[in-house]
Amino acid sequence: MSVDTEGTTAALAARDYKSSVKPVWCPGCGDFSVLSALTKALAEMQLPPEQVAVISGIGCSSRIPAYLNTYGFHGVHGRALPLGVGLKVARPELTVLVSGGDGDGFSIGGNHFLHACRRNVDITYIVMDNQVYGMTKGQASPTTAPDWSLSKLTPEGPGINPFYPLVIALASGANFIARASTSDPNGTARMLVEAIRHPGFSFVQILSPCVTFQPEQRDWKKLVRPAPVAATSDPAKAARRLMTDDNLFVGILYQGSREPFQPRLENRLEHPTELEEQFAV
Amino acid sequence: MSVDTEGTTAALAARDYKSSVKPVWCPGCGDFSVLSALTKALAEMQLPPEQVAVISGIGCSSRIPAYLNTYGFHGVHGRALPLGVGLKVARPELTVLVSGGDGDGFSIGGNHFLHACRRNVDITYIVMDNQVYGMTKGQASPTTAPDWSLSKLTPEGPGINPFYPLVIALASGANFIARASTSDPNGTARMLVEAIRHPGFSFVQILSPCVTFQPEQRDWKKLVRPAPVAATSDPAKAARRLMTDDNLFVGILYQGSREPFQPRLENRLEHPTELEEQFAV
Amino acid sequence: MNPASVSIALAGSGGAGVLTSGNALLEAAAQAGWYAYLSRSAGPQIRGGESVTMLRICNDPVESPDDTFEILMAIDWRNFERFAAEIPLADNALVLGDADTGPPPGFLTALPVRYHELPLKRTASGIAQGRPNMLALGVLAELIGIPLQTITDMLNRLLQTKGQVALDAGVSCVTAGMELAQKKLPAVQRLPAPAPRSPGERLLITGNEATGLGAVRGGVRFVAAYPITPATEILEWLAPSVDKAGGTLVQAEDELASINQIIGASFGGTPALTATSGPGMALMLESIGLAVAAEIPIVVVDVMRNGPSTGIPTKSEQADLGMALYGLHGDAPHLVLAPTSVADCLFTTQWAVHLAEALQVPAIVLSDQSLGQSRAVIERPADLTFMARRETPASVSDGYQRYALTASGVSPMAIPGMAGGQYTADGLEHSPVGTPSGSAADHAEQLHKRQQKLSGFNYGRHWADIEGKGDTAVITWGSTTGPVREALARRKAAGHTTRLIAVRLLAPAQPASLGDALAGVERVLIVEQCHGQQFYRYLRAHYELPGEVRTFCKPGPLPIRPCDVLTQIEDWL
Amino acid sequence: MNPASVSIALAGSGGAGVLTSGNALLEAAAQAGWYAYLSRSAGPQIRGGESVTMLRICNDPVESPDDTFEILMAIDWRNFERFAAEIPLADNALVLGDADTGPPPGFLTALPVRYHELPLKRTASGIAQGRPNMLALGVLAELIGIPLQTITDMLNRLLQTKGQVALDAGVSCVTAGMELAQKKLPAVQRLPAPAPRSPGERLLITGNEATGLGAVRGGVRFVAAYPITPATEILEWLAPSVDKAGGTLVQAEDELASINQIIGASFGGTPALTATSGPGMALMLESIGLAVAAEIPIVVVDVMRNGPSTGIPTKSEQADLGMALYGLHGDAPHLVLAPTSVADCLFTTQWAVHLAEALQVPAIVLSDQSLGQSRAVIERPADLTFMARRETPASVSDGYQRYALTASGVSPMAIPGMAGGQYTADGLEHSPVGTPSGSAADHAEQLHKRQQKLSGFNYGRHWADIEGKGDTAVITWGSTTGPVREALARRKAAGHTTRLIAVRLLAPAQPASLGDALAGVERVLIVEQCHGQQFYRYLRAHYELPGEVRTFCKPGPLPIRPCDVLTQIEDWL
């Protein structure tokens, strides 16, 4: 790593954002590509690694922070977003990325997803969606097709309506909504740069195949294609566009301009004991 | 109560569905009107009280089960929906209603709301929305306006995008979506009858003023008006309609026809020990 | 029981304003120079139901309700039976009612009390904007001996914004009330005049406010909140206060979010806290375990109420002790502290912030409804000792080990922004560098380190309040310390010395210190407000208790009173 | 150590198929009439990493890994160091490797073992569809003495669906492996031939499957599931099984949903269960408290893994005991049970369902990774005792009291559908009728009732497994019972008697029964697999322990072995 701690920073390459820890992922897992896109994005932005924190929950995908040379937090299952919200609100000068899987983010973590979209803190949320719980060896996640019957837990398929992350993000008020695919790491990197730069809560779903438990997802690279429409800042338009989405369109769907949530953090006390005066007798 | 336990049931009046427990609600609270609409709906349907279970979480509104002469469960904060789902799936012949407040259902209970809409179990979910946490003496709920500054917890207003329950219900796949208002108990009763009759997950938001912590809601009765459009079974149409909604339209918005989630519950074993054969050596 | 104390209950139905006049009386007494302690109780109605304000005024600092009430005044008697168990009346107590609002309930008049009627409503109706509760205030002020001028000054401040008419009405009512008392009531034994003191040397504060103040004094600058009775007032006080102090409070979507928000903020270097009660605390346990494993300092205040489950949300009990001590999965050593009085809410919370930060560990503070929602006159705390001071690495380099094995067990913690300190905090077991590890050696070392940093630390004398001598000791904790202390003071006044040990630091256990404190003791009485002997079982598990041991274990919602403790001791000896 | 037992470790990198051949060996040994016990360990890779299958074959029932391994066979040595601590080798152990896949790691050859090379890969490449792991199977079968016919029969069954070519390849490989062993390897001490037995009298089952089976046998017909290692297999087995039995399994969105789904189902009269591990269990605690207060029977299985927090998810530890016992807020008495062996997972779970239903209370079953994921030959359980039988009212009328105060503390429970039985189940404190109550008397009565129904119940002899005599006792629980039992059997074989007390019913505590079981004991050794002495502290808290007490407390991830326990005892006496 080639950061000069005195302030002048030599140019950082993508590899400077990688740590030396070897990923536990299966060979061919889409998450390798996400890791690579993310380091490219960080290099593109030349963010000092110590100014970046990557926060995750539990799952294969949630292992990503340890593979980066930034600050990281591998929390508990489903709670990455509130960890990231707390960090960003308390330390607004940091770049805070939250990342994880579809199970982590939409099943156990669904409530935080809803409310993070609403709250609009300036963080970027990256979900590596493989429509399965990889880490626990292949159960249906909220984005799994209702008739997917390869899990012993739901041998006849989960049988319920899938969760549409982009729709929910839009309905809840996310400020930036996009979909990427691991088959195009450079495109994904560019999209991540835009997401990170966009003020407020940015949500990027990345289609990231689980080659072990969803081997058919290897075909995603043939199926994904650019969204036929450009990004919009009109939620109504975005909503209409989502109606023609087959979950394989890739691109930025929505860029809003709501003001991010950020309290001022400005000390207005001479001395903390000032607060005691209100109680004095 | 005038139920003949032998099977022939005399006609039941709304009051036969009321218990003798006196509500703890403040005088003028909208929840009285919900209670009354609900008993009217049950009487309209002539459901035997012992075949009905009303399940709730915690909040002023969640006190409602005890005021009814049906079976009831006053659970913990935010978990009424999974209680109701478990009950209905295990006992499909019962009529299961889940009821509670906007805090209970959309804040702490938001994840269960999302997933109950997706799962589409044949229950009816009634949220008495007063845009506030009444029980804990007046804090902002997810449906509270961002600039509502009457709570000490958020003295400058919660400052975040409100949660739009009907939009989220639609996006998550609820099968019946409606809004009612306590200013019209008979209309509400009729809507509840339709919701209960509709197969699958039915969601009814009832605007129910909190006269104590949201005194301006007394004006709701002047502001609410019938939705300018009729119910539709097309989610895309329903979505477009929601865009013109000012949260004060009353009526049925959407009636879908997705198959409810209901496992078969059919014993196919001669004797439970049959299951042991697979392990025999 | 205490000649320098008078206890008063003021009851009335919804809208009668008993809380207003009770608080006014409290403030006036505080201004006049007395110590005082106010608690309240309400019926099940959300708003507008009957309620009672209970006030004890005293020449000495007061930390507990008394055994009985000397004065009971009812604006009206609506549903008064509900409170009967909470208001034990002294023999010969003065019971005051207003015949125009109905007769007192039969059971009351059957007691050996002195019942008098006062025409509060009628008199008030003769005063423009007059209200019976303000008359009641005058009556009580007169009975206690608070000068009219003190009340007038106080009304001037309280009613400032309400305009001259309201103020005049208040003063007229109080004056009329005083006259009523003089004319209609027997003289009562008044409190001795308070000792002189300089203004500002005391605070009039609730335990919940004191907890908030302790947090800010300790250095907390990030608070996450999800409201729950009886913890909400901590959060409500903190919202504007932590903002003024340069921090912020975020209202979260649920307790799972609030606990993780504070962990995230603290990972970023900002001392952080949340407050909740039993049900919310239960939801936080998984993530508190994360803070243990990842060694992130946080403070979680549990203002206990009656359990199990939703229980009785507005009443006090000490039954979350087991959860606070043992509720985390796996071996997860952490701090558990409990304030022993309203005043101590301030100190204990501040100390908890300090310890959590010093030891990079979660601290759970067990307050309860009776501490949190009582309002008392307390000494103003001295200067700011015990600030948050987290150990960070002097310099970081490529070989930085976040979870380095050190002699103390505390490893210097890099904070995002420090170049070269990048690491990933992890709830997975890890090597000293912080990378996930399933090795038995790493697991044993990290388990040991996390235990060692807590058990090797010198907590000094604050681990418990230890008072008195003698061969009998009472061990207690939390809000029951008040009544125990008063019981022992009475014994002392009667010439018997008894030891008091009120444990402030519940985890890690301090067996050597308790051993010292119990040297020579032959009898131990354990006092706690719960049903399941949680404190007793905890003491057995971690300490050696000498001699004969008895327990006095009584669940809520009724408070434990000094006489209850005294009876236990006297029946034994 | 045990002449009628052989322990074998089979290692290899991802794709080497060591689990397949280990399981094939297990099945063949079981068919041949031996008892056997298989466990496994894998590296951190999600899939395709190195792993080791550990197998113990025995003439007697076997419930524990042995002290050491007599045979270690590696398909290849990739990352074998990772497993070194898990595979202690016997002196003179036979270590088998394939030179073509590389040399054994240096530390291995430095040990006093007999290293031999076998050309597995090369030989396999000469067989159509041949695979080295199937050769290894043949080698090991020959070493143990499993007849070719038994293996062939087994392959016939296992490879049924794979076609004739695969079957032929399997048989050829095994045959070739047997020949390799005969030609290249020294003769090893073989196990005595197994005793004859009738087919079907034993089961080959994992602890997790046995738990599922116990649940269905007990009457569970509703299961809610959120996957978590190492509990997932319980749920995966239950999904089709409970469906066949006329019930259902619902995959929930999180653990908060799953616990509430089972409470809802059980409120409706259907016996219900969920299974999880530490992190998920922590999330359920608030709602388990609801089931305590509302008196709804449920069963929650916690298959423990290493904590705290995410810890080491694939390894075993007994450190959730404190949480299971004390983790609920308020005074919330409930049942805690723990199976003492793979076989006992079946009995204990079934008994837990029975007790939960009889007492209308949540039962927590503490299994662990080593019980849950080990696969063993066990005796087939007898008929169906201990079924779910919930007390319902004989007839209900308008005065029905859901929470009636009865002598036993159990109140007949109306089930939705029963006309006249309508009531509202409530987590608020309530009167006997079930309406919310804040009265001290109601609270005391209901607290007492909920305690009483548990402490007054006669649990019979199943509260613990008690074996042996003598003045020294070992007290343990859960999966450490296996190694303790074996250690004591060895002492007995050497002529020393020692008592074993393996506690199955952890809550409510049974002090009188333990007192009886400990009569005459002078020394007590407490054995548990955790760091924080959780079981020891629990015993101190609730029981009187006679004489001298020592603890042997070792955290995971390594198993406690019989020799560890033996050393503790022998060093002492």
Ligand SMILES: Cc1ncc(C[n+]2csc(CCOP(=O)(O)OP(=O)(O)O)c2C)c(N)n1
């Ligand atoms: C509270 C809790 N519940 C369950 C688990 C088990 N668990 C670990 S990862 C996971 C699902 C991961 O799925 P996803 O987020 O999609 O990640 P992927 O592995 O597919 O990348 C589950 C259920 C856990 N660790 N904690």
Ligand SMILES: Cc1ncc(C[n+]2csc(CCOP(=O)(O)OP(=O)(O)O)c2C)c(N)n1
């Ligand atoms: C786990 C938990 N957290 C917090 C609370 C406190 N609490 C009780 S009711 C409530 C909010 C109720 O709001 P809502 O559902 O809108 O009901 P309302 O009173 O407005 O009808 C809260 C936060 C609780 N009981 N349990």
Ligand code: SF4
């Ligand atoms: S299991 Fe699936 S998601 Fe997990 S590492 Fe393997 S391929 Fe990736």
Ligand code: SF4
């Ligand atoms: S506080 Fe509001 S919601 Fe609660 S009972 Fe009163 S008016 Fe109704």
Ligand SMILES: [Mg+2]
């Ligand atoms: Mg996934």
Ligand SMILES: [Mg+2]
């Ligand atoms: Mg509300």
